[in-house]
Amino acid sequence: xxxxxxxxxxxxxxxxxxxxxxSAAETIKAVxxxxxxxxxxxxxxxxxxxxxxxxxxxxxxxxxVMDWQESYGGSIVKPKGVLEGIELGLxxxxxxxxxxxxxxxxxxxxxxxxxxxxxxARAVAKAVxxxxxxxxxxxxxxxxxxxxxxxxxxxxxxxxxxxKTPINSLADLRGAKVxxxxxxxxxxxxxxxxxxxxxxxxxxxxxxxxxxxDAAMLWPEAAATFKIAxxxxxxxxxxxxxxxxxxxxxxxxxxxxxxxxxxxxxLEVAVEYRDHVAGIAMDKAEASRQAYIAGGGTVxxxxxxxxxxxxxSMPNIAxxxxxxxxAKGEPGSAMLTAYMAKLxxxxxxxxRDWTPGMxx
Numbered sequence: 001x002x003x004x005x006x007x008x009x010x011x012x013x014x015x016x017x018x019x020x021x022x023s024a025a026e027t028i029k030a031v032x033x034x035x036x037x038x039x040x041x042x043x044x045x046x047x048x049x050x051x052x053x054x055x056x057x058x059x060x061x062x063x064x065v066m067d068w069q070e071s072y073g074g075s076i077v078k079p080k081g082v083l084e085g086i087e088l089g090l091x092x093x094x095x096x097x098x099x100x101x102x103x104x105x106x107x108x109x110x111x112x113x114x115x116x117x118x119x120x121a122r123a124v125a126k127a128v129x130x131x132x133x134x135x136x137x138x139x140x141x142x143x144x145x146x147x148x149x150x151x152x153x154x155x156x157x158x159x160x161x162x163x164k165t166p167i168n169s170l171a172d173l174r175g176a177k178v179x180x181x182x183x184x185x186x187x188x189x190x191x192x193x194x195x196x197x198x199x200x201x202x203x204x205x206x207x208x209x210x211x212x213x214d215a216a217m218l219w220p221e222a223a224a225t226f227k228i229a230x231x232x233x234x235x236x237x238x239x240x241x242x243x244x245x246x247x248x249x250x251x252x253x254x255x256x257x258x259x260x261x262x263x264x265x266x267l268e269v270a271v272e273y274r275d276h277v278a279g280i281a282m283d284k285a286e287a288s289r290q291a292y293i294a295g296g297g298t299v300x301x302x303x304x305x306x307x308x309x310x311x312x313s314m315p316n317i318a319x320x321x322x323x324x325x326x327a328k329g330e331p332g333s334a335m336l337t338a339y340m341a342k343l344x345x346x347x348x349x350x351x352r353d354w355t356p357g358m359x360x
Contacts (some may be wrong), residue, residue: 042153119241124226153273204218234297
C-alpha cells in the first residue's frame with residue numbers, strides 16, 4: 001500500500017508541474033559596439049552570424065534571451081575608440097581593431113610582424129587564436145583593459161598595395177608615401193625613401209585622393225567596399241600576408257554578471273565567428289579582385305624574386321617584437337616560435353622565416 005501511495009504522490013507532483021506555467025526566460029541586455037560602419041564585412045557578419053548563433057544556443061534551454069543593441073559607425077565610438085569604449089563600459093561587447101593599439105596590446109601584433117608567410121585568413125586566424133589560448137599574454141593584455149578576450153579574427157586574405165600610379169617593381173615604391181595602419185608601415189623600411197603615413201581604413205580614400213599618400217596598404221575586399229579603385233587604380237599583388245586585426249572582447253564587469261550558460265555560448269560562437277569571417281574573407285578574395293578591376297582597377301603581379309627581395313630588405317621586426325616581450329617577462333620568443341611552427345605545419349613555406357634564430 002505504501003508503494004501505491006508513493007506512486008500516486010509522485011504522479012500528482014508530476015501532473016502539477018506539467019500544468020504549471022513555464023517560467024519566463026531572463027532577458028539580458030547586450031550593447032555591441034564598433035566604430036566601423038555596418039557595411040564593413042566583419043560588422044555585417046556579427047549581425048548576420050554571431051548574434052543569431054548565440055540566440056540559437058540559448059533557445060535550446062530557453063533560460064535566457066539576449067536583448068541585442070547594436071551601435072556601429074561612430075555613434076558611440078570611432079574605429080580607434082572601441083578598446084577604451086569597452087573598458088569604460090560604453091559597450092558590453094566590442095570588435096576591437098587591435099592594430100591601433102600596439103602599445104597596449106603588443107602581443108596581438110604577432111601576425112603583423114611576420115609578413116610574407118601566409119596569405120590565408122583561415123590559417124592565420126586559427127594560429128593566432130590558438131597562441132592566445134596557449135599562452136596567457138594576450139588575454140592578460142585585454143584583462144589590463146578591463147576586458148575578457150573571446151577570439152581573434154582575420155578579415156583580410158592578404159595585404160596588397162593600391163596606388164595612384166603603376167607599380168611594377170620595388171623601384172617604383174622608392175620615395176612613395178604609403179598609407180597604412182600599425183605595424184604594416186614598417187614593411188616599407190627596406191625600400192629607399194618610402195615612408196608610411198598612418199591612417200585607418202575609412203581614411204584611405206581621402207588620403208590618396210588629396211595627395212597625403214601615393215598608395216595604401218589594404219586588401220581587395222576592403223578596396224572594393226570602399227571604392228578605392230576610384231583614387232588608386234593600380235594594385236600591386238605582393239601578397240604581404242593575412243594579419244589578425246579584430247578581436248571580440250567583453251567588458252569585464254559585464255562578463256562577471258553573466259550566467260555561465262551565456263558565457264559558454266559567447267565563447268563558443270566567438271570561435272565559430274572567427275572561422276566564419278576568415279572563410280568569407282577567402283571566399284571573397286578573388287571576387288573582390290574582379291570587382292576592383294570592374295571598378296577601373298589594374299592588377300600587377302610582383303614576381304617571386306622581387307617579393308623575396310622585399311621580404312629580406314626589411315629589418316627583423318619579428319625578432320624585435322619577441323625581444324620586447326621577452327624583456328617584460330613575457331614569452332615573446334616562445335610565442336613566435338610556436339606561431340611559425342603552426343603555419344609551417346599547415347603547409348605554408350615562408351618567403352622569410354621569422355622563427356627566432358633562423359638566418360634570412
